[in-house]
Amino acid sequence: MxxxxxxxxxxxxxxxxxxxxxxxxxxxxxxxxxxxxxxxxxxxxxxxxxxxxxxxxxxxxxxxxxxxxxxxxxxxxxxxxxxxxxxxxxxxxxxxxxxxxxxxxxxxxxxxxxxxxxxxxxxxxxxxxLDASLQDLRMICKTLNLPDPKRQEARDVLTAVEKEVCVLLKKLPETHIGNPAFKGSLDVEKWNKLEEINDVLSADYECRRRMLIKRLDVTVQSFSWSDRAKVKIDQMAKAYQSKRYSLALKSSVTLAHLLAARDDVCNLVKTSSGSCREKTTCAVNKIRMGAVPDRGGRPSEIDAPLPEMPVWQKRVDGGNRGGRGGRGGGGSWNSGGSRGQWTQGNWKTGRKGHYYH
Missing domain, CATH: 1.10.418 (Actin-binding Protein, T-fimbrin; domain 1)
Structure with missing residues (x-):
C-alpha cells in the first residue's frame, strides 16, 4: 500500500x-x-x-x-x-x-x-x-511576443502580426521559406469537409497512439518482474511516470498545418536513391551473397494435397449389399484394430468380432 x-x-x-x-x-x-x-x-x-x-x-x-x-x-x-x-x-x-x-x-x-x-x-x-481561429491567433501572438489578442481589436491584432512577420522575413534569406504546398482557395463547404477528414484521421491516430502507449506500459511493467528490479520499483516508477504522462493521446495537427506546409513536403525520395545511400552506405552493404538453396514457396508449383477421407458416392438402386458391402458400390471399411482401414472388399470384423457399420 x-x-x-x-x-x-x-x-x-x-x-x-x-x-x-x-x-x-x-x-x-x-x-x-x-x-x-x-x-x-x-x-x-x-x-x-x-x-x-x-x-x-x-x-x-x-x-x-x-x-x-x-x-x-x-x-x-x-x-x-x-x-x-x-x-x-x-x-x-x-x-x-x-x-x-x-x-x-x-x-x-x-x-x-x-x-x-x-x-x-x-x-x-x-x-x-473557444473559436479555433482565436486559439491559432493567440498562438501566433505568443510566438511573436505580441500582447494577448483578446484585449485588442481583431484588425489591430492582424496588423501587428503582419508588421512583425515582415520584419522577421527581412532578416532571413530569400530561399529560407519556400512556396506553399496548397495554392488553391477554399469556401465554407470545402473547409467543413476538410474538418471532417481531419477529425476522422485524428481519431485513427489517437487509436494507434493508445495502442502504442499501452504496449509501452506493458513492456515497462514486465521489467519489474525480475528479483533485481523489485527492490527498485519506486525508482523505476519515478523515472518513468514523468515521461509517461507527457505523452499526448490526441493529435495536434490542424488545418493550420495544411496552410503552413511548404511544397518541399511533396518531394518523395526513396531510401535506395543515390543521394540517400551516400550517407547510409557502409562496408557491410558491399558484401554480396552467394548462391542460396531454393526454398520454394511458389503457389503455382505446389500440388493439391491428397483427400483426407475417401470420396463417398451416392447409393445406386439395386446395388449389391451382399456380405455387408460398401455403400453404393464404394469401398469397404476394415475395422482391424482400434482404428479401421479403407480397403476394397467387404466389411471385416474387428478384434472383438463385431461388424462395424
Missing part, C-alpha cells in the same frame, strides 16, 4: 519530507503524534477543498488533537470515504496502526488526484469551446 501512496503523492506534485518509503512508514507508524504526518494531511485536505470549493479542509488547522480528529472524520465523511472502519476508528480512538494511517493518505491522495483530473478536463473543455 505504501507504494501506491507514494505514486499518488508523486502524481499530485508532493515533494515534502515524506516522499520516500522509509520516512512515510516511520511517520505512519507514529500516526497523529507525528507533525510531518499531520502536515501532509493538512496539505492534501487543503488542496482538495480548494479544488472542490468545500470549506472542510481549512478546519484541520488546529492545535487541539481531539478537534483535529473530529474535523478529519467530518472531512472523510463528507467525501464518502469507503473505509468505514477508519472513519469510525477516528472517533473511537482506534486509528493507531500503520495500515490505517496509510489508508487515510491513500484516500485523500486519490480524491485529490481525481479532483485535479476533473478540473483539468473542465478547463480543457472550456478551451475547446
Amino acid at each position: 505504501e507504494s501506491d501512496v507514494l505514486d499518488i503523492l508523486d502524481q499530485v506534485g508532493y515533494d515534502g519530507p515524506l516522499s520516500d518509503e522509509e520516512s512515510l512508514l516511520a511517520a505512519c507508524e507514529q500516526g497523529f503524534s507525528s507533525s510531518e504526518y499531520n502536515n501532509l494531511l493538512l496539505h492534501l485536505s487543503t488542496r482538495l477543498t480548494q479544488i472542490t470549493d468545500r470549506p472542510a479542509g481549512d478546519s484541520l488547522i488546529t492545535e487541539d488533537p481531539d478537534r483535529f480528529l473530529l474535523e478529519l472524520n467530518r472531512l472523510l465523511t463528507e467525501f464518502c470515504c469507503p473505509y468505514k472502519d477508519v472513519v469510525s476508528g477516528l472517533i473511537n480512538g482506534d486509528a493507531k496502526d500503520t495500515k490505517t494511517h496509510l489508508k487515510i493518505l491513500l484516500f485523500l491522495g486519490s480524491e485529490l488526484q481525481a479532483a485535479e483530473m476533473v478540473a483539468s478536463k473542465a478547463a480543457t473543455d472550456t478551451d475547446v469551446e
